[in-house]
Amino acid sequence: MSRPLDTALLHTFVAVADTRSFTGAGRRLHLSQSAVSAQVVRLEEQIGRALLVRNTRNVALTAHGEMLLGYARAMLNLSEEARTRLGSGETYSGKLRIGASDDVASGWLPEAMRRFSTARRGLLLDLTVDIGDRLFQRHANGDFDIVVGSRCAPLSNGTTLWREPLAWTFARHEPLPEGDVPLACFPDPCPFREAAIKALSLARMPYRIACESPSAAGIYAFARAGIAIAPLPRCTIDDTLRELGTTEGLPELPDIEFVTAYDEEKPPAAEFAEMIFEEVAVRMGTRAIRNGRTEAEND
Structure with missing residues (x-):
């Protein structure tokens, strides 16, 4: 047997x-x-x-x-x-209000939420997906217990999880459009849109907003179809897309940072933040990040 x-x-x-x-x-x-x-x-x-x-x-x-x-x-x-x-674990109640940017919510965050929810039966998770800058402002106003999102401009609030370049992305096998640079962007206010327009303006390259979508899925659809070029985090580029750059005559884009801000006085928020630090450390090959500083891995 x-x-x-x-x-x-x-x-x-x-x-x-x-x-x-x-x-x-x-x-x-x-x-x-x-x-x-x-x-x-x-x-x-x-x-x-x-x-x-x-x-x-x-x-x-x-x-x-x-x-x-x-x-x-x-x-x-x-x-x-x-x-x-059966009472061998702690019983949780109440609600944890989570805000996440689209690029985080469509990536590793669902698995982290699944594990967190499994270990804390009875706790209601409430998730709102929005643009990073709006989320951090709403967190400052008390609308969320914890926020995880991307932003271009460094701010005083929040802890940096990691940084990476913002990239020009386009369909892998489609020819580049001629004429003004066609952009696929989120509606204003959007840090990716702002960074792309600023870079093109400084380089004196004409552009046009060819497509807008409030969701990442829409932006990816425009880029994959070869309709427009999308400024997106480099980590989101898959095998349907390619990164464009100086070879195609496009200017460099700034780095973006992925940040979390949370209510340290609310235990579920602090516990979920700790899980996020560990999850990012595993995925990025680094130790957990504190105060915006990443410690190198020592294996």
Whole structure:
């Protein structure tokens, strides 16, 4: 008769699947890379199947690994729910008001919210997606408990998670439009739009706002269709897009920063901020960031 699966091993497996890295999973679980690897090997021995394909660059799931992942998440969620309902964990109530910019909400944030919600049954999460500058202003006005978003101009409020270049993005295989530079932008006020227009104006390059959309999905659709060039964070460029630059005659764009601001006096907001710091540290290959300073990884 086969033995039941060890939930500790499943927890490690899910962390590796989420981060696609043994080192990243180790940071999340506070384990060494060798301990993570050993636990995955034990799980594979229990299953009798290879779950991961390892190489020098990344970690991928096998077909059996993909199949197990859904079951593993469900089992861990049920385990956490049982502990909470039986009184072995803290009961939460109230609402956590989260504001996020579109580029964050369509990326890694949903997974962080899932893990946070699973561990805090009873806490209602309320998410608003908007342009970063508006979110930070609304947070200052008391509308949100925590905000995560991107901005171009440095401000005094908030903690920088990471910085990266703003990039000119366009369809990978479409020819560049002729004439004035056609831009796909979010409506005003938008820091990406403002930075793009400023760069083009300083370079004395004529431009026109060819397309507007309040959502990132609309901006990407215009760029992928080859209708307009979109100023977007470099991290959002996928295999349907290409980055343009000085080779195409376009001026350099400024760096943008991804920032979080939160109410330190509200425990759920502070706890979620801590999870965000850890999540970003895993994904960016750095230790958690504090006061806008990133510590280099020492592996």
